[in-house]
Amino acid sequence: MLRVWPIICQFGIGAILCLIGIACGLKGKYLDLKIPEDRRFLIIIVAGFGFMLALVCFFTFLAPGWANGGPS
Numbered sequence: 001m002l003r004v005w006p007i008i009c010q011f012g013i014g015a016i017l018c019l020i021g022i023a024c025g026l027k028g029k030y031l032d033l034k035i036p037e038d039r040r041f042l043i044i045i046v047a048g049f050g051f052m053l054a055l056v057c058f059f060t061f062l063a064p065g066w067a068n069g070g071p072s
Helices: 004-027 034-063 065-069
Strands: none
Touching: 004 034, 034 065
């Protein structure tokens, strides 16, 4: 659990703040889902967040074993 809690805190709080920002952007009309550029921007933000989460999980759980010569 010592490896899991930092990821949960970092990406959990980040996801909450990201959702608040997107919701405020939509409510304040800064983002409009009818505009293709805004839709593309939101897709890039969500995909980037997911990619960073996957990258952190990969290096947290699989890569530490490489130092000892083991597979995991």
